[in-house]
Amino acid sequence: MHKIRVVLADDHAIVRNGIKSLLDGVADVEIVGEAQDGAEAVAKVKELSPDVLMIDISMPVLNGIEATEQLSRLHKQTRSLMLSMHDNEDYILKSVEAGAYGYLLKDTSRDEMLRALRAIAGGEKYFSPSVSNIIIASYLQKVKETEKATQPKPKLSKQEKTILKFIVDGSNSREIAEKLNLSARTVDNHRASMMKRLGVKNAVELVRKALDEKLV
Structure with missing residues (x-):
């Protein structure tokens, strides 16, 4: 043995x-x-x-x-x-x-x-x-972390990135509209479009997603 x-x-x-x-x-x-x-x-x-x-x-x-x-x-x-x-x-x-x-x-x-x-x-x-x-x-x-890291980041237009940066900084739609010479409705439409594309439900989640994935 x-x-x-x-x-x-x-x-x-x-x-x-x-x-x-x-x-x-x-x-x-x-x-x-x-x-x-x-x-x-x-x-x-x-x-x-x-x-x-x-x-x-x-x-x-x-x-x-x-x-x-x-x-x-x-x-x-x-x-x-x-x-x-x-x-x-x-x-x-x-x-x-x-x-x-x-x-x-x-x-x-x-x-x-x-x-x-x-x-x-x-x-x-x-x-x-x-x-x-x-x-x-x-x-x-x-x-899970590897899959998340390899997922392609959603593409945002130049204007969307600018609006998102203002959102992250705490500006509301009216303030962003004034700064970019847009209507508040246009800003709201961009915000809704970005939320849908990024899979978030509200502005707080949108800001967190932008910061976590370095979108701005």
Whole structure:
């Protein structure tokens, strides 16, 4: 039977001992080394070439994300499983960007920890359900932002841009009409046309759209 060789990195001995106790007696998992900071974790991985590095995010010298980023570039045969007390979106996304294969909260069950270790040792990613939801939500938000950025901006005529600028500055139709030597009705027609084209319902939304999309 091939054993999953694991290096365990956490700056608290009581946490390392707790995890070792959880994994004690598991036939296909072996803790081959321990580290109490990120730099020591990197050194242990280089020395022992484990299958998986279980590493806490918050550690001295190098934190877990920094250590994972180094190892994902320089020692790719070892895959990192992040451990954390926090389901913090920033931590999770930075861990994924650094090359982590998994992310578990420290209150996870023994069974889930084993599922994660076995999946990652086999080359698969593993994230607990709550963590997966955060990753998916972030991905969907990025897709939405990308789609918005790639949408062509509505074309406005020179006169419409001038009127829109006055609207943004707080002028009403009568004031704009006087400044541009137009009738107030003409200004209102332009305003209505721009609102329809920009998909907004009122002047407040029109101003917000103009500023957000830098139309003026």
